[in-house]
Amino acid sequence: MTPPRESAPALAPRVVALIPLVLALLSMIGPFSIDTPFPAFAEMGKALEVSSTELQLVVTAYMLAFASMSLFHGPLSDAIGRRPVILGSLAVYAAASVACAFAPSLGWLLVGRIAQGLAAGGSTIVSRTVIRDLFDGPRAQRMMSQVAVIFGVAPAIAPIIGGLLIQVGPWQTVFWFMAVLALLLAVVSAVMLPESHPPERRVPLRVGEIFRGLAEVLRVPAFHRMTWAATLVFGAQFLYIGGASIFVVDLLGEGELDFWKLFVPMIGAMVVGSLASGRFGRTFTSAQLITLGYAVSTLGAVIGVVVALTPAGSVLPWAVVGISFVAFGNGLAFPNIQMLMLDLLPGRRGAVMSASTFVTLVFNAVSAAVVAPYAGGSVLGFAVAAAASVVLGWGCWQWHRVATRRAVPA
Template sequence: MTSPTQTARQARPFRVAVGIPLVLAMLSMIGPFSIDTPFPAFTSMGRALDASTGQLQLVVTAYMLAFAAMSIFHGPLSDAIGRRPVILGSLAVYAVASVACAFATSLELLLLGRVVQGLAAGGSTIVSRTIIRDLFDGPEAQRMMSQVAVIFGVAPAIAPVVGGLLVQVGPWETVFWFMAAMALVLVAASLALLPESHPRERRTPLRVGEILGGLAAVARVPAFHRMAWAGTFVFGAQFLYIGGASILVVDLLGEGELDFWKLFVPMIGAMVVGSVASGRYGRLVTSSRLVSIGYAVSTAGALLGVAIALTPAGAVLPWAVVGVSLVAFGNGLAYPNIQLLMLDLVPTRRGAVMSAASFVTLVFNAASAALLAPYAGRSVLGFAVAAAVCVLLGWGCWRWHQHASRR
């Protein structure tokens, strides 16, 4: 019987080297890309729907809450019925929801469409990473996961730019028409390029009890919790700056509303460089070692950020973002590899593993943006200290995992 890995290697070289990584990267990008693409359209959207700025913030909140709530189920569902049906089905629902948003005549209808968008977006974002471990092993899996992480990291930075360009050429509805078109293009690309990586003989029964049992099986693995929280805390330090970007850039650093690139370009750029380095050195260094190196760099960056914030340089750019950029570089090295390590904890439940890990990260980031950012945002030092605490907690969880694994 031919394994999924053998199937991938027997495919045409272009398909394996370019087609599959590109499609998987674009699939993983939909979730974060859809969060802030509508930001530039808020002004015209508010006029058309008679909604205030505070009310329009629900356009983001509704999406994120729905995304987090459904993320726990996409992976187990793919364990039961296969990866491709979940991806294709979620993309189709996402496209329909995007069209519904474009036709919305009131804020309530728009929020309903965004909720459905959020429920569907995780199907591609979460399951696409599971496919990587289904199809590839060792250094090849590291390289693929790093390539996907590059696009995943770029998505939050380019989303407002794309949204801004779209509202320059059309009304606010153009943003959602673009999302629908993007989903349909990915449906076609997935049908043409993605193999089914989870054969029938490996699938779990499609029953509610079985799906919940798969999640419970993952939750019973102590190593999962140590690694999931290690990745969540360190990534959370970076997300703190993303979620509080308007406070940091405009209120604390005194920059304009068009100057967000001064934060996002160095931070996201550093994460991309880290992800590229992870993929390049994956043949020479183990995943576990790359995670250790990455978190050491992130810890150094977080402490440097605190030191800079204690000086007058901390209140001006580019010095204010040097620390978090190093945190992001370390994250780029570590995050793809810690995800691969988690996927190997329960090989028969890889979908459930990725869903559970994504759920932990999404909930923490949502809570961080709502609860931690307003307090940290009282000063540049507050941001730096909060980020350092998160990184140290993540590094501590990873060191705990290493110690437990040696025992």
């Protein structure tokens, strides 16, 4: 077992054991905030007098704000430390959630969602860098996989929790729950989470330095290849997440409490893949697990298209078999490709994670706003769009492998 770095703070074994849980709960804020309001859309539409198409802006506004601010959370944590960014963003997120609960119109709700998105990245993005700050080798890989497990569970449980909340209260209850969750996580983080980025490792807190760090990341070709591989393959899965209300309700004819029929098998498969990634981390390299994962995702994309061409494509559980295989492959690959990206520039880990997250979020926001409604005309439309995304992502990873082999001297 690889010990923590010498320059990292000394941690008690009990604290070390709890770090993955705390970080995973922090990282789940982002995806949790996307999916939790879905079951409340019908009630929100009636109360705010808007259509389901207009309510898609609740997702898009949040994600675009998340993407915009994600460029700065990581570099900011490189300059002032991880804890201040995490705790400050949770406080702002809680206040924004309260504002959403009091929103009298869609316009004001979107303002609150934008504020939520601006704050959510502080915990979701920066929490990933803490593991790589503190640990090396297989231990870091296993912890990243453990975080990915709970991170993956968030989209599955979010609509379930949202559905239960609107059974006991109005749609505003969903946002009150988000506010309470953020405050609880702030308390837990303040008590349990060490500062993993000591002053001697920090960069100057200057606007120019923040942009210089991002520019340094963007000059690395491997960053672009790996970021787009991860973004495109995960984008196939997010197509179903962002378009869940269309896929589950409009195409499959299910109700507001039935989102679990999509999310449980899909996210469950991703969790199993993440567990497998952690288990096989000592046997296989990260690159080998990524290659295997994306091969499985490609197989799942093909299965999804084939099933969608048959009558079974509009019937559960067959309608989600293909995307569940895609999710399993993502679970194998995603923790490992993030580890490789974080090692590209050890002094700029926050900037690396911010830039990567920005690309992923912008792509997913466009997917939710444009691709999902367009593909939403049929189950086959979803399957074909997802397959195209997976194949492009798999191609980016193969490109990276070839480029890496050519870069190694003979």
